[in-house]
Amino acid sequence: MDRVELIRAASTSEGISHGPSIPRLPVEVCERIVDHVAMGLNIQYRIIKGEPHLTTLTSCALVCQDWYFLTWYHLRQRIHLRDRKDVLSLSKTLRAKPRLREVIQQVIILGASPGERQPIRHLGTFAAMLAGKVPMLWRITIEDAEWTIGLVRREDIGFLGVLSYINTVRISNVTLSSVAQLSHLVSALPRLRKIWCIYVDCVQKQRVSPASLPLNCANLDDLQVRRVAPAVEDLFVQISRASRKPDFAGREFHICRNGCAQYRSQTCCS
Numbered sequence: 001m002d003r004v005e006l007i008r009a010a011s012t013s014e015g016i017s018h019g020p021s022i023p024r025l026p027v028e029v030c031e032r033i034v035d036h037v038a039m040g041l042n043i044q045y046r047i048i049k050g051e052p053h054l055t056t057l058t059s060c061a062l063v064c065q066d067w068y069f070l071t072w073y074h075l076r077q078r079i080h081l082r083d084r085k086d087v088l089s090l091s092k093t094l095r096a097k098p099r100l101r102e103v104i105q106q107v108i109i110l111g112a113s114p115g116e117r118q119p120i121r122h123l124g125t126f127a128a129m130l131a132g133k134v135p136m137l138w139r140i141t142i143e144d145a146e147w148t149i150g151l152v153r154r155e156d157i158g159f160l161g162v163l164s165y166i167n168t169v170r171i172s173n174v175t176l177s178s179v180a181q182l183s184h185l186v187s188a189l190p191r192l193r194k195i196w197c198i199y200v201d202c203v204q205k206q207r208v209s210p211a212s213l214p215l216n217c218a219n220l221d222d223l224q225v226r227r228v229a230p231a232v233e234d235l236f237v238q239i240s241r242a243s244r245k246p247d248f249a250g251r252e253f254h255i256c257r258n259g260c261a262q263y264r265s266q267t268c269c270s
Contacts (some may be wrong), residue, residue, distance in 0.1 A: 031070055038074035056064070068098075071199055078106045084122045091129045104134045111144040117175050120145040125155035131159035139168040147179040160188045170196040175201045179235045186214035194222035202229035216244050 037056050054075075061071040081087050094101050109126065111118030120142065140160075160166070166189050174184060179202055184190055217239040225236050 002068060005104060015057050022050060023088075027066055027070075030067060034067065034070045034074070036246060038071075050229045064070045072100055073103055076100070076103050077084045079104055080108045080110060081122060082112050082141045084125050087125045091133070094130075094133055101133055102136045105136055106141065107134070107137060108141040108143060109145065111146065115144060115173075117144055117146045118193070119151055121151055122148060123147075124152040127152075127159040127253060129157045133214040134163065137163050137164060138165045139170065140166060141170040141172065142174055143170075143172045144208070145174045147176050147181055149181075152181075154184060156161060157184055157188050157251045160185070163189070164191055167191050168196075168199075171194075171200050174199075176229075176232070178202070178204045179231045180204075182232065182235065183214050188214060190216060191219075192216065193220060194224075195236075196222075196224040197228050197232060198224075200228045200232050202231045204229075204231045206231070207234050213238055213242055218258070 006033065034057070037053060037060065039053075057071050057075055058185055061068045061075065079090060081090065107126065109123050111120060123145075125140065169189065169192060171182070182197075186195065213235075220239060223236055223240060225233065228236075
């Protein structure tokens with residue numbers, strides 16, 4: 001089912017009445033207008049509040065029901081979840097409009113306050129409630145967070161294995177209690193290929209045991225690390241050595257003076 005048909009089906013299923021004799025643009029024209037505005041919105045990177053394309057799309061969503069559904073494909077490709085209420089609200093929306101489940105491509109789990117590292121209990125809520133309900137999700141970001149021991153149940157992280165399309169994890173401005181938390185997250189995602197860690201602290205001080213490496217670490221082919229704690233650095237060093245990827249073979253993982261982790265054959269940030 002293409003997007004226009006999906007929008008019509010969603011509108012019909014909810015019994016939306018457009019009223020008699022009101023001039024309306026064809027939905028295909030509306031779709032092109034919204035898509036044209038969205039061309040300037042790049043969901044691959046951080047979207048700043050007040051960005052012109054984002055502001056315009058938000059206004060488009062308020063025009064009518066049809067336009068609301070059309071903007072969903074752009075405004076909800078990247079979802080921010082700051083607390084349990086956000087997770088519950090998203091779950092409720094997807095139950096009411098199941099056809100919109102395939103829209104979501106990225107989820108950002110955040111602390112409650114921007115820029116501050118705060119507990120992320122809702123990571124477990126997200127994993128338990130939405131596993132299997134966002135089939136096109138390919139990237140998870142954990143940001144501005146404090147991940148203490150016992151905050152998220154191990155079995156909840158295991159639910160993420162149902163999200164089979166996830167190939168990228170980004171950890172930014174996060175404090176871990178143990179690198180085992182990161183290792184368990186990696187192990188739960190069978191198709192994971194990329195891990196990016198930036199400004200990641202860790203309470204654990206001792207070196208990482210090879211026995212604690214993720215079972216799927218040999219599948220990883222893109223490791224990017226900057227400004228991380230020694231235990232996190234050590235985990236990535238061991239993952240790079242355990243990988244059977246040709247791109248990693250024989251390359252020594254190192255941290256430069258700017259805290260940027262690279263391979264010897266790559267150009268350093270300095």
